[in-house]
Every structure is written in structure tokens, then in C-alpha cells.
Amino acid sequence: MKKTDVLVIGAGPSGTIAAAIIKKAGYDVKIVEKLNFPRFVIGESLLPRCMEALEEAGFMEAVKGQGFQEKFGAKFVRDNKDVCDFNFSEKHSGTYDWTWQVPRADFDKTLSDECEKMGIEVKYDTEVIDVNIKEDESSVTTVKYLDGSTEDIEARFIVDGSGFGRVIPRLFGLEKESNLPTRETLFTHYVDKNRDTVAQEPNRITIYVYNANTWVWCIPFSNGNTSLGFVGFPEFFSTLTGTPEEKMKFLINSQDELRERFGDCDMVFEPRVLKGWSATTEKFYGNGFVLTGNVTEFLDPMFSSGVTLASVSAQNAAHLVIKKLQGETIDWETDYMQPCMQGVNVFRTFVMGWYDGDLHTIFFSKNQNPEMRKQICSVLAGYVWDDSNPFVKNHTKQVRTLANFLRQTQPSLLPA
Numbered sequence: 001m002k003k004t005d006v007l008v009i010g011a012g013p014s015g016t017i018a019a020a021i022i023k024k025a026g027y028d029v030k031i032v033e034k035l036n037f038p039r040f041v042i043g044e045s046l047l048p049r050c051m052e053a054l055e056e057a058g059f060m061e062a063v064k065g066q067g068f069q070e071k072f073g074a075k076f077v078r079d080n081k082d083v084c085d086f087n088f089s090e091k092h093s094g095t096y097d098w099t100w101q102v103p104r105a106d107f108d109k110t111l112s113d114e115c116e117k118m119g120i121e122v123k124y125d126t127e128v129i130d131v132n133i134k135e136d137e138s139s140v141t142t143v144k145y146l147d148g149s150t151e152d153i154e155a156r157f158i159v160d161g162s163g164f165g166r167v168i169p170r171l172f173g174l175e176k177e178s179n180l181p182t183r184e185t186l187f188t189h190y191v192d193k194n195r196d197t198v199a200q201e202p203n204r205i206t207i208y209v210y211n212a213n214t215w216v217w218c219i220p221f222s223n224g225n226t227s228l229g230f231v232g233f234p235e236f237f238s239t240l241t242g243t244p245e246e247k248m249k250f251l252i253n254s255q256d257e258l259r260e261r262f263g264d265c266d267m268v269f270e271p272r273v274l275k276g277w278s279a280t281t282e283k284f285y286g287n288g289f290v291l292t293g294n295v296t297e298f299l300d301p302m303f304s305s306g307v308t309l310a311s312v313s314a315q316n317a318a319h320l321v322i323k324k325l326q327g328e329t330i331d332w333e334t335d336y337m338q339p340c341m342q343g344v345n346v347f348r349t350f351v352m353g354w355y356d357g358d359l360h361t362i363f364f365s366k367n368q369n370p371e372m373r374k375q376i377c378s379v380l381a382g383y384v385w386d387d388s389n390p391f392v393k394n395h396t397k398q399v400r401t402l403a404n405f406l407r408q409t410q411p412s413l414l415p416a
């Protein structure tokens with residue numbers, strides 16, 4: 001039977017970052033990945049906080065070498081006239097004030113190639129189908145290859161970074177319903193030939209408000225393509241007719257700014273649909289394993305928090321796995337689950353605040369408090385563990401109070 005110190009399930013950002021940090025501490029690590037890379041995955045706009053994880057994993061130079069689109073901020077646009085543009089350099093705290101926008105197939109392949117260069121075995125086309133944890137917390141994981149044959153791998157510890165595959169939660173019955181309602185997206189990549197002429201800066205994500213419950217992401221890449229996706233309730237999409245391409249064209253043409261930019265552009269692939277992505281798990285750890293990234297909890301694409309939460313959870317998990325392998329006793333609840341939940345909960349407040357309108361009120365207010373802007377900017381940059389930031393420490397209260405204050409005291413300053 002094959003043996004390793006740590007078996008990592010999934011070669012996405014959370015799996016590769018955890019694997020690299022553990023490998024650098026001198027342990028034998030193997031990654032098993034269900035698909036062959038490069039593979040498409042959605043989640044293309046990063047946040048500055050994930051750069052610290054990429055750095056610790058030793059991936060920075062390789063990623064820089066790919067020439068991905070640099071991202072310096074996030075812009076929110078309503079009715080083509082209300083614009084709220086956050087530049088990460090104005091943020092309250094945190095190290096990085098830039099990051100990248102990446103076609104994930106290339107980005108994830110870069111990270112997994114770096115793992116291989118570090119001596120980590122990355123086995124593609126290898127699907128985990130069973131995990132058995134023994135009394136001493138070591139485990140036997142059964143993987144299945146493309147030809148249908150299976151093999152067992154013995155490990156001292158498992159990191160489950162299987163994303164929407166949710167391997168261990170599914171096998172161990174740990175899945176829990178999210179408190180967010182089901183939403184859907186229709187998205188594609190466009191050949192963005194009008195990018196320069198219609199003066200859209202490529203160096204930030206732009207979020208367009210389409211209607212009260214529907215929004216659009218616009219994420220330009222350095223290869224000249226731009227990712228565009230509509231997000232809303234399934235009922236909204238069910239009113240549209242035709243092929244995915246026809247639905248996308250209809251949506252683009254129904255909004256002036258999008259029509260001007262993308263109306264005559266080619267799509268790189270037929271628009272795809274995803275829905276019901278919000279998911280969570282009872283516990284992010286257990287005897288012999290830790291969950292990282294999307295397997296822990298995934299909220300919503302609004303605010304692009306996914307890869308950052310995945311990267312930071314992987315970083316934290318890796319530190320604890322190293323201590324565990326060194327024989328220390330780990331308080332997973334305090335040292336892992338709670339920090340993970342803090343990050344998730346700050347973003348949950350922002351996601352809910354966007355959908356209930358509080359953040360529309362705050363972002364599109366014409367009278368913004370400069371200090372609070374900086375604090376909000378830090379959250380948008382992914383620095384959601386800094387308790388010196390009131391929008392982190394008391395996130396729910398701050399967002400609600402500020403929105404109410406603006407509504408009550410300055411109605412004339414708010415856009416109609």
C-alpha cells in the first residue's frame with residue numbers, strides 16, 4: 001500500500017497551498033485530484049489577503065511569471081450613474097493592496113505544477129471514493145483511476161480540499177444546509193474587443209446592479225478576454241427563453257453599459273449555468289482530517305471571497321497539521337474552526353447586506369465617511385481577521401447601523 005505523511009484531496013488553491021506549506025516543513029505530501037489539469041473552474045477574481053498565503057506556499061514568483069491581470073480594486077455601478085470605486089490602497093489595514101484576476105484553469109495549473117517541482121506527487125484523474133480513519137487517526141483512503149481500478153493510500157493525516165466535491169462531509173455525513181437562499185448564475189467569457197474604447201479599466205472587478213436581486217460580475221483578464229456572469233434567483237432566470245447563448249445576449253442587450261461593451265463581442269464558450277452553491281459543514285475537522293476551502297463553507301460569489309477564504313483556511317490548517325505531526329495536541333475548535341468562521345461570518349454579513357440593500361445604501365451614498373470607507377475597503381480586500389476594524393469586530397451592527405443612519409439622516413443625499 002502507498003504511504004504518505006499527508007494526503008491532500010483536490011489540487012485547487014486550498015489543496016495546493018496546504019500541501020506546499022506542509023511539504024516545506026519537511027513532510028511527505030501527496031495530492032490526489034479527480035480531474036486532469038488544466039481544468040475549468042469558476043472563481044476568477046482574487047482578493048489581496050490571499051497573496052500572503054500564496055507567498056508562504058512559495059508560489060508568488062511562478063504566479064507573477066504568468067502575467068495575469070493585476071487587480072487594484074472593486075467598483076460597484078448602479079443605473080449607469082451611481083459609482084462606488086474602492087481602491088485597495090485606501091484600506092484601513094493589511095499588507096497587500098493588489099492581487100490578480102485569473103483564468104482559473106491556468107492559475108490552478110501553475111500552483112499544482114509548483115507543488116510537483118517541490119517534490120509533491122500530484123496524481124490527476126484520481127478520485128477519492130472512500131476514507132477510513134483508524135483509532136490512531138491515521139487513515140486508509142481508496143482512490144479510483146480512470147480505468148476503474150482502485151488503490152489504497154495510507155496517510156498520517158488528511159487535508160480535504162475537494163471544493164464542491166465535499167468528499168469528507170459527504171462520506172461522513174457532515175453536510176449542513178446553508179442559511180443563504182439558492183441563487184443561480186449564467187456566465188461566459190467574452191473576447192473583450194471594446195475594452196479600451198469604452199474606457200473600462202481592466203485593473204479591477206466591476207459589479208453592476210442589474211435589478212434589486214440580480215447583479216453582474218465583470219472580470220477582465222490579461223489575455224484580452226473578460227469573464228461576465230449574471231447572478232440572481234432561479235425564478236429570474238426561469239423567465240428567460242432560448243439557448244444559454246440567446247439568454248446571455250438578451251441580458252447583455254437589456255442594459256446600456258453592457259450592450260455597448262459586449263453587444264458585438266464573441267463568446268469564448270457557450271454560457272454555463274451553476275446554481276445552489278451555498279453549502280456548509282457541521283465541523284471543519286475531525287480525527288485524522290481537516291477540511292479546507294470550499295469544503296468548509298461557501299457563501300456566494302458576491303465580494304469574491306472564495307479563493308481567499310480557501311487560501312487562508314489552507315494556510316491555517318497547514319500550520320496546525322505540522323504541529324500535529326510534530327506530536328502537539330491541537331485545539332482544532334479554537335485554533336481552526338473559530339478563525340475560519342470569523343472570516344466566513346464577516347463576509348456573510350456583507351453578502352446579506354448586499355442582498356437586503358444595506359450595502360447599496362452605503363456604497364451609493366454620496367456622503368461617505370472617509371474612515372468607514374477605509375474600514376469597508378479592508379473587508380473587500382479580504383482582511384477579515386483584523387479586530388481593530390469595526391467592520392470586522394462588530395460587522396453586523398456596523399453595517400446595519402450605518403445603513404440606517406444614512407437612510408434616516410441623509411435621505412436627500414441618497415440616490416433615488
Ligand SMILES: Cc1cc2nc3c(=O)[nH]c(=O)nc-3n(C[C@H](O)[C@H](O)[C@H](O)COP(=O)(O)OP(=O)(O)OC[C@H]3O[C@@H](n4cnc5c(N)ncnc54)[C@H](O)[C@@H]3O)c2cc1C
Nearest residue numbers: 010012013014034043045128162163165293294301306307
Ligand atoms: C458562480 C461563482 C463565482 C465565483 N467567483 C469567485 C471569485 O470571483 N473569486 C473568488 O475568490 N471565488 C469565487 N468563487 C468561489 C471559488 O470558486 C471557490 O471558493 C474556490 O475555487 C475554492 O477553492 P478550493 O481549493 O476550496 O476548491 P476548488 O478550486 O473547487 O478545487 C477542488 C478540487 O478538488 C477536486 N475534487 C473534487 N472531488 C474530488 C474527489 N472525490 N477526489 C479527488 N479530487 C476531488 C476537484 O476536481 C477540484 O479540482 C465563485 C464561486 C461561484 C459558484
